Amino acid sequence: MTTSVLPAANGHHGLAAHEVVLLLETDAHHGLTNQEASERLARYGPNTLPPAKGAGLLMRILSQFHNPLIYVLIASGVITAALGEYVDSSVIFGVVIVNAIIGFIQESKAEAALEGLRSMAQTQATVIRDGHRRTIASDDLVPGDLVLLEAGDKVPADLRLTRLAELRINESALTGESVPVTKDEVVLPEAIPVADRHNMAYSGTLVTTGSGAGIVIATGAETELGQIHRLVGAAQVLDTPLTQKLAGFSKILTVGILALAAATFAVGLIRGYDAVDTFTAAVALAVGAIPEGLPAAVTITLAIGVARMARRRAVIRRLPAVETLGGTTVICSDKTGTLTENQMTVRIVWTPGGAYDVTGSGYAPDGDLHNAAGTEVSVDADQALRWSLLTGGACNDAGLTQEDGRWGITGDPTEGAMLVVAGKAGLGADQVKTLLPRVATIPFSSERQYMATLHHDTTSGAAHGQVLLAKGGVERMLELSGSQMDADGTVQPVDREAVLQAAADLAGQGLRVLATAMRPAAGPDDFDEDGLPGSMVLTGLQAMLDPPRAAATTAVAACHTAGIKVKMITGDHAATATAIAAQVGLLPRSDATTGMVLTGADLAALPAEDFPDAVDRATVFARVSPEQKLRLVEALQARGHVVAMTGDGVNDAPALRQAGIGVAMGASGTEVAKDAADMVLTDDDFATIEAAVEEGRGVFDNLTKFITWTLPTNIGEGLVILAAIMFGAALPILPTQILWINMTTAVALGLMLAFEPKEPGIMTRPPREPDQPLLTRALMVRILLVSALLVAGSWWLFEFERTHGASLAEARTAAMNVFVVVEAFYLFSCRSLTHSAWSIGLFSNRWIIVGVTVQAIGQIAITYLPAMNTLFGTAPIGGDVWLRILGIAVAASLVVAVDKRLRRPA
Incomplete structure (x- = not known):
């Protein structure tokens, strides 16, 4: 187990950089000595996450058999073996072993979440030791090391930053923040929560721009990533509703x-029957009552559901998760990358001459600009618009990439969004570079x-003319701008109030707003930071956000229609989360959201007794920690909910593992999130x-149908x-005949229900209801009704055939066929x-017809083939007997139809 030098590893952001240097006994310029680093590595251990502690291999294997249904099956196998039915016994034990293997494999996959977290921390690190720059394995970092960061680096440990230059770090995987965080040393x-600790850099996050240096304050298990590792390991993997039921x-x-069986044996002894014969009869009863085909039906039905979901771009990692989705009552959705594209997009460009909506989303430069009337416009129609887009494209260090038809960016997402909107207007990156080749740069900084x-x-x-371009925060750009550009290119004094009002309106929609400005320049000597204030010409505002996915609104509405609550849980800011929630239909588009939006600080302040109720009422949770x-x-599970949790980041992994079903994003999600989840969405939608959910409901319906049919x-x-x-x-029927009925009908008839299509209105x-039993009262009544019809019909026909001269074997054959027909x-x-x-279509599931045909062939064989007669104690029967069997089946069907009609919901 690794530890930090300071007892309170979380408090370094509250200390000045020089205090951290002193407490960690290091040097802010020369770093540790090699000898000291070696001693600390021996003392604190490597910068890796500890392996998970779990049950041994033998216990994990044995646990697969710890289930009452498995006990029943094992008993069934033993009984059939005792009866000499070794083939049937082998089949039953085969089902037990196959189910155990599947369970063991799926459990092993779930444990891969911790391995994913450990591999995430393995990288290279650049350090200063003995005053020299060195590249070492991140595993060898120790508290007190001086680490250097550059754009593109993965942060190798938790650092207190000591110096930096325009440093920005993408922390979305850790905190859910959709925009890279600008770092400082304050x-x-x-x-203050982790997401707002701007003087820290955390293990596993990614440097997008700039450079910096920091002192290692925590390694391994003591990092923020390590704390999430512990949460994942401690999260309880709950039984699914199906396995519980x-x-x-x-x-x-x-x-x-x-x-x-005990009652049968007791009655036989009381009536003076031979004890051995009575015990044989009791065993026959037990064998008949055991639904040997149920485990196979459950596994096959779930497997078919997995295949159907895969066709709809959802990959299931644990079979029971298929059904869990159908019982979901609450979906807790991450915002970034789940409800949204996780791609910053400019939605509105405001200029002093008007505002323009931008179509298209993501980083693909496909879309148009429209004026207030909805008419597509050209950049030549508004010179301020043209210069705002040119500025966004040229005063920019990001780049656009395209790989396998998928557009992406390098660098800062907000700069990438400005590149894309320029491209949509016909001002692509290459064209902008040709029109405005760069000469010099004043880089962005948090102070500037x-x-x-x-x-x-x-x-x-003008081949030798020069122009100065700038972009930045609205108020700062207003300080630099003394004038503004109109649509015709003329310059007027800047209307500060109008610009601020426009920016406020855009921010109120959850948009991130940047301002652009330009002015002609006489030459390099005119490019002086001190001479910028008041000299620039404001050209416009570009408002952007990580947009909702195209189908998110419809999907949320469908979930609401299905009675499923949808809640957003994100590490992003409350204003951004609220705006997105309103757009996708989670919140009303009004101010009436009191109690519906809670921040991490709000949750921390809630008394424990009020926490569950507040969580149940609220819809949006912003700025929350893992x-x-x-x-x-x-808390939602304590309220009786079946919770589906979606996410894509490291910060989502503990909740994904704890939830009834964890849903990870396949394309943009981290490996940690995928390994912790039960289901992975290949399209992140x-x-x-x-x-x-629709497929999951269908799976549960088909399982219920099978159980209602077989019992x-x-x-x-x-x-x-x-x-x-x-x-x-x-x-009336022998134990071997009972086994024939149970095994053949389960495969040929019952399993065909697994292919049943979903019913309308699902x-x-x-x-x-989570506490609803597997079978409702109405279905139990129907099961008992059909059981009674089977007993009455088979008993009557058995006695009728015996009375009319049939042999015992013929009468038993007739009774056996009553059960099957x-x-x-x-x-x-x-x-x-x-x-x-009739209402659902006789041929809408053609597998039913196939199954009935196969079963009919089997019944003819067991009834008329001499070898089968000898093996199962059957005998050929005449056509008149078959007519009586069909008459019993028709009568039973009519009784069931009347019962179904009387109990049909209004």
Whole structure:
């Protein structure tokens, strides 16, 4: 375990740089000596994250069998083996082993989240040791090391910055901040959140522009990244609603089967039957009551759901997560990269002559500019607009890239956005460089609050003319500007109030606003920072934001229609988060948002007893830390919600792991987020979550249909055995025949329900209540009703055939076929649990027809093939018997149809 030198590793931002140097016993210019660095490495350990502590391999394997349903299956395998049915026993044990293997593999994948975090910290670092610049492995960094940072570097440890030059760092993966943070050396209050600690650089973040140096104050587990690592490791991986419901269902089923078998054995002994024969009958009852096909049906149904989701660009990493989506009651969505494009885009360009809307989003230079009337405009129609775009494109250090058809940027995202909007107006980067080749630069700094460049001006044909361009914060640019440009190119005194009002209106929409200005220059001697104030000509304002995804609004509305709450949890500023939330329909487009927007500071100030209620009411959570994201998910789960958490950054990983289902972004997400998640969106689109929820609901419907279909057979078989014992009659069906029914019908008939298409209106109904049992009261009544029909029909036909001279084998064959044929008819009814089979289309699931055909061939074989007769104790039956079997099946179907009609929701 590594530690920092100071006991309070989080307090370095509250100390002056020289105090940190003294406390860490280092040198701000020469760094540590090699000897001291070696001693500290031995004392504090390498700059790596510790391996996760988990259960051993044997315990992880054994845990896969720790489930009541698995116990029932193992008992079923033992019983069938004892009965001499070794093939059936092998099949049952095969199902147990396959399920254990799948569970073990999926669990191993989930543990990869911690490995992803460790690999993220492995990089190279440039340090000063013994006064010399050296490149070392980041693993060898120790507290007190002096680290140098350049554009493009990944920060190798937590640093207190000591000197910097125009340093900006992209911290979005750690904090959720969508814009690179400008760093400075100013001492900050100790209570300030991580996202606002501008004098710090944190492990795993990326330097976008500038350079700097800093003292290592924390390594390994003591870094902010290390704290997230601990949160991921500590987050509880909850059972999914499906596994919880199946576990509860299996416990009830186990108790019921054992009780019924015990009752059968007791009744037989009381009636004076032979103990061995009675025990055999009780075993037959237990075998009949066990739904051997259920685990296979669950696995196959979930696998089909996985395949369907993959076609809709959602990759499932854990099978039960398919169904969890269908039961989701709350989606906690990250803002940056999830609801938004994670690509800064200029949306409005304001000039003294008017405002222009910009179409298109992201970094692709595709779009147009439109005036207030909605008419597309050319830059030649407004000279202020033209010079504002030229300034944004030329006074700029970013670059546009295109790889595999995907546009991106190098450098600062805000500068990239200004390049893109210039390109949309026909002023591409190459053209701008040709028109305005750069001569000199005054770089941006946090103190200066603007960037200025000097260019040769070839735009007017004057080969030797020069022009000075500048861009920066609105108020700072107003200090530099004494005049403003009109649409026709004339210059007027600057209207300061109008500019400030326009900037305020744009900022109120959650837009980041930069101002542009220009003026002709006499030459390099005219490019003097002291001579800029009051000399520039303001050309306009460019307002940008990380725009919402095109389908986000529709997807959010669809989730609301489906009764699913959507909450935004982000590390970005409250104003930006509120604006995006209003645009995608999470918040009303008004000021009536009291209590709906909470910041990290608000959450920290909430009393513990008020926290869950406040979280449930609020919709937007801004400026929150990773610990708070995790606490939010836990609070919602404590309120009984099934929570889906989306995210793409390192800061999202603990909450992704804690949530009922973690959803990571595939294209822009970090490997840490993907490894911690249960589902990965290949297109990073929030709308894909809606599609996945729809598929998840369909999966749960099909599982419920299978269970509703299979249980009557198991219960009916058990009750037939019990009735035979109670009345002292011969068994209507034998244990081997019961196994034939259970195994063949589960595969040929029941599994066909896994291919059932989603029913209409699946996304207009509310989500299932988290505490709702697997089977509702109405479905339990239907299951018992069909069980009773199976018992009555098979018993009646068995006695009827015996009375009319049929042999015992013939009567049992008739009774066995009653079970199978009634099951086949009932299968069509179970295709919809509320509507009639005719209303959903007889051939909308052609696999049902295939399954019934295969089962029919199997029944003919077991009834008429001599080898099958010998193996299963069956005998051929006549056509009149088949007519009676069909009559029982039709009567049972009519009774079920009447029950379904009476119980159909209004």
